[in-house]
Amino acid sequence: MDNQSHAKPANGTGKSYLLPMVLVTSLFFLWGISNNLNGILIPHLRKALQLTNRQSTFVDTAVYLAYFLSAIPAGMLLKRYGYRKGIIAGLLVFSLGAFLFVPAADMRRYEVFLLGLFIIGCGLTILETAANPYATKLGDPARATARLNLAQSFNGLAAFLAPVIGTVFIP
Amino acid sequence: MTEADRLAYLAGEASSVKMPYMLLGGFLLLIAILFTVNRLPEFSEEEGEEGGSIRGALRHPHLVWAVVAQLFYVGAQVCVTSFFVRAAIAGGGVDEKTAGYYLGVYGLLFMVGRFAGTLLLSFAQPSRLLSLYAAACILLSLVAVNADGRFVVLALGGLGFFMSIMFPTIFSLGIEGLGEDTKPASALIVMSIIGGALFPVLMGDIIDRNGDNIQSGYLVPLGCYLVVLMFGLYGYKQRKTA
Numbered sequence: 001m002d003n004q005s006h007a008k009p010a011n012g013t014g015k016s017y018l019l020p021m022v023l024v025t026s027l028f029f030l031w032g033i034s035n036n037l038n039g040i041l042i043p044h045l046r047k048a049l050q051l052t053n054r055q056s057t058f059v060d061t062a063v064y065l066a067y068f069l070s071a072i073p074a075g076m077l078l079k080r081y082g083y084r085k086g087i088i089a090g091l092l093v094f095s096l097g098a099f100l101f102v103p104a105a106d107m108r109r110y111e112v113f114l115l116g117l118f119i120i121g122c123g124l125t126i127l128e129t130a131a132n133p134y135a136t137k138l139g140d141p142a143r144a145t146a147r148l149n150l151a152q153s154f155n156g157l158a159a160f161l162a163p164v165i166g167t168v169f170i171p
Numbered sequence: 172m173t174e175a176d177r178l179a180y181l182a183g184e185a186s187s188v189k190m191p192y193m194l195l196g197g198f199l200l201l202i203a204i205l206f207t208v209n210r211l212p213e214f215s216e217e218e219g220e221e222g223g224s225i226r227g228a229l230r231h232p233h234l235v236w237a238v239v240a241q242l243f244y245v246g247a248q249v250c251v252t253s254f255f256v257r258a259a260i261a262g263g264g265v266d267e268k269t270a271g272y273y274l275g276v277y278g279l280l281f282m283v284g285r286f287a288g289t290l291l292l293s294f295a296q297p298s299r300l301l302s303l304y305a306a307a308c309i310l311l312s313l314v315a316v317n318a319d320g321r322f323v324v325l326a327l328g329g330l331g332f333f334m335s336i337m338f339p340t341i342f343s344l345g346i347e348g349l350g351e352d353t354k355p356a357s358a359l360i361v362m363s364i365i366g367g368a369l370f371p372v373l374m375g376d377i378i379d380r381n382g383d384n385i386q387s388g389y390l391v392p393l394g395c396y397l398v399v400l401m402f403g404l405y406g407y408k409q410r411k412t413a
Contacts, residue, residue, distance in 0.1 A: 026202055029397045033195060035251070039274050041188065041265065043256045053379050057371040061250050064367030075358030078307075079223075082213045084206065091203035098196035105186045116192075123199075128190035132342055133357045137214050140370060145297055145343040149289040152339040156285040159278030160333075167271030169187045 004145040017138040024138070025151045027087065027131045031124050032158025033165075034094070038063065040166035049110050062114040065127075066121025086130045094123025173261040228349060228356040236406030240399050242363040244337045246370030247308070247395035251330050252277075252386070253371050254378075258327060258385045262320025273324065282317025286336030292336070293385060301340045302403030304333040305396050312393035316386055323386060330392070344407045352412065 012029030018036040038059055046056040104112035135151045136144035174182070185374040228234055255277055259270035291300055311333070314326040330360055349356045382389040 012381075017212070019209065023202070023205060023209065023211065024313050030195070031173065031201060036278055037191060037195075039252045039255055040271050042253050043270075044184070044188065046376060047267075048181055048188075053383070054375045057253065057375040060253055060371045061368040064245070064249065064364050064369075066367035068362055068368065071358050071362030071364075074365070075225075075355055080385075084211050084213055088203050088206050091206065093194040095199035095203070098192045098199065101192035102189050104188045108182060108185045111267070125364075129354075129358050129361050132339075132361070133346065133353055134214070134344075136343060138212070145340065146289055146292050148339045148343055148380065149285060149292055149336060153282060153285040153289055154290055156278070156282030158277050159281045161278070163271050163274035163278055165191055167268050167275075169191050170268055170271065 021135070021138050021147075021151075022110045024087075024135050025154050026129050027091075027127050028135075028151045028155040029158050031094075031127055032155035033162045034098070034120055034124065035063075036159045036162035037166050040163050040170070044166075044170060045110070045113065049108065049113075052112065055110070058110075058114060059117060063115040063121040063124070066118045067125045070122045070125040071129065074126045077126065078130050083134045086126055087134075089124045090126030090130065092123070093126065094120055097121075097123060175324055178287060191260040223351040223353065223355050225352075225355040227357060231352075231356075231409070232357070233347075233409050234349060234356050236343050236402050237341050238359050238363045240402035240406060241338070241345070241360050242366040243370075243395040243398035244334075244341060245364045246305075246366030247392035248334055248338070248400075249367035250371050250374045250392045250395075251327060251334070253325055254374065254385055254388060259324050261385050262323040264320070277328050280328050281332040281335045284332040287372075288336030288340075292340070294385070297340050297344055298403050298407045301337065301344070301407075302400055305400035305403055306335060307333040308396040309393060309400065312389050312396060315389040316393065337353060341399070341402065344402075348409050369413045 040057050042059045042124070045051060045059065046053070074090075077089065097116045100116030100119060101111065104116055116130075132148065133149050133150070139147060198397070252274075255274050256267065256270040259265055259273045260267065263270070263273070264332045288300065288304075291313050308330055311329045315330070318326065342357070345360050346353050346356045361392055374391040377391065378385055378388040
C-alpha cells in the first residue's frame with residue numbers, strides 16, 4: 001500500500017512537520033535501545049558463553065563492522081528509493097537481527113549472536129543514514145543542528161532506559 | 172557444581188537475553204507499519220540533490236575532518252560504554268545488576284548532556300561547545316586512568332555528560348554547506364562508525380596486557396578525544412577548494 005505518488009510535495013510552506021518529526025525521533029530512540037543494550041550484553045555474554053575479554057569486544061566489532069560495510073549500499077538505497085522506503089527497509093532488517101537472538105540463546109552459540117548483531121548493525125546503518133539528514137531537513141535550515149540534537153536527545157533517553165530494562169532480565 | 176548443573180546455569184544465563192530482543196523486534200515491526208501507513212514528506216532529487224557523489228563530498232576538507240573526528244569519537248564512546256559495567260564492578264565493588272543500574276545513570280547523564288547541549292546550541296557556536304566538551308573529556312580520561320576505583324566510576328559518568336553532543340555536532344558541522352553531496356557525505360560520516368569496531372578491541376588488548384587492569388584501557392578514549400578537540404578547534408572550518 002504505497003500512497004507516495006499521491007502525496008503532496010513537501011515544499012516547507014506552512015506544512016506541519018510534527019508527525020514526521022515524532023516518527024523519526026522514535027527511530028533515534030529505538031536504535032539507542034539496541035546500542036545501549038550492548039553495555040549489558042557484553043559482560044553478560046562473556047559470563048554466559050565463557051568468553052575471553054578480547055572475544056567479548058567482538059559484540060562491538062560485529063555491530064560496527066556492519067555499519068562500515070553497509071554505509072555505501074545504504075546511501076545508494078536511499079538515493080534510489082528515498083528516505084521513507086529506506087527507513088521501512090532499515091526497520092525490517094533491524095527486527096530480523098533482533099529476532100535471531102532467540103535461536104542464538106537456545107543454541108548458546110556466540111557466532112549466531114554475532115550474526116544477529118551484524119544484521120542489527122546493517123538495519124541501524126540504513127536508519128541512521130536516512131534519519132540524521134531527514135531530521136535536519138524537517139524545518140528551518142538555521143535550526144538544523146539544534147533539531148538534530150533534539151532528536152538525538154531521545155537516543156540519550158534510550159541510553160538511560162536500555163540498561164535498566166536490560167538488568168530486569170538478568171537472573 | 173556438576174558439569175550438568177554448570178551447563179544448565181549457563182543456558183539460563185544465555186536465554187535471559189531473549190526477551191528484551193523479542194520485545195525490541197516487535198516494536199520495530201510496529202514502527203515499520205506506522206511508516207507504511209503515514210505519508211511523510213519526501214525530500215527528493217528536484218530539491219537539488221541529484222548528481223551528489225562521494226568524490227564531490229570528499230572535496231570538502233571539513234567533511235574529511237568530520238569523518239576522521241567521528242571515527243575517533245565513536246571509538247571513544249563505545250570503549251567507555253562497553254567497559255563501563257566491568258569498570259564499575261572492579262572499581263566500585265558492586266555486582267552485575269547494580270553495575271547495570273549505574274550504566275543507566277551514565278546513560279541518564281548522557282541524556283541530560285544532550286538536552287543541555289540542545290539548549291546551549293541555540294546560542295552557542297557548535298564548534299566552540301564541541302572543543303570545550305572535548306577538553307573536559309580529556310581531563311576526565313586522565314582521572315579514569317589514574318584515580319582510585321570509586322572516582323573512576325564518577326569520571327565515566329562525567330564522560331557520558333560531555334560526550335553526549337559530540338556525534339550530532341560533528342555530524343552537522345561535517346555536512347554543512349555540502350548541498351547536493353549531503354547524502355553521500357552523511358553515508359561517509361556514518362561509515363566512520365567503524366571506530367566502534369576497532370578501538371574497543373585495542374582497549375581490550377591493553378587491558379589484557381596490563382593484567383586485567385580496566386583503568387589502563389582508558390588511554391584509548393583519551394587519545395580519541397584529542398582528535399575531536401582538533402576538529403572543534405580547526406578541522407570544522409569550511410575552506411574553498413580548487
